Amino acid sequence: MDSSLPVVSLLPGGSDSSCTFVLSNEDHTLGNALRFVLMRDSRTSFCGYSMPHPSEAVVNLRLQTTGSATSVEVFKEGLESLAGMCDHMAQVLENCEEVGEVATHITAATQKSAGAGAKKGKRGSAEESDK
Numbered sequence: 001m002d003s004s005l006p007v008v009s010l011l012p013g014g015s016d017s018s019c020t021f022v023l024s025n026e027d028h029t030l031g032n033a034l035r036f037v038l039m040r041d042s043r044t045s046f047c048g049y050s051m052p053h054p055s056e057a058v059v060n061l062r063l064q065t066t067g068s069a070t071s072v073e074v075f076k077e078g079l080e081s082l083a084g085m086c087d088h089m090a091q092v093l094e095n096c097e098e099v100g101e102v103a104t105h106i107t108a109a110t111q112k113s114a115g116a117g118a119k120k121g122k123r124g125s126a127e128e129s130d131k
Contacts (some may be wrong), residue, residue, distance in 0.1 A: 007024040019062075019075075023060075023061060026059045027051065030059065049060070049061040
């Protein structure tokens with residue numbers, strides 16, 4: 001088995017709707033990205049991660065679902081969704097012939113994302129926060 005691949009295990013004491021997954025050979029990069037994707041799932045009621053110690057490449061990811069699906073199912077689907085996002089981003093970068101095109105795609109995606117957040121009322125402008 002390739003030691004560079006992450007190993008996923010479960011901490012004892014979990015239930016169908018609430019588990020702590022241990023991701024070996026990983027850090028904040030995967031932990032935060034996976035937490036973000038899992039929190040966007042309507043079946044997730046809580047998701048957070050921690051690294052027990054900075055010198056250990058281990059991430060503990062706690063996932064609690066609403067009960068409509070098991071935490072293992074939501075976790076697997078979250079991994080697949082994140083992998084799809086990474087594949088899409090790799091394809092966009094491969095299709096860009098110049099650095100300027102990459103910047104254009106990133107700027108457009110950022111503006112689209114910021115616009116969607118503003119429409120939902122989740123983000124206010126700096127001017128609004130000064131009032």
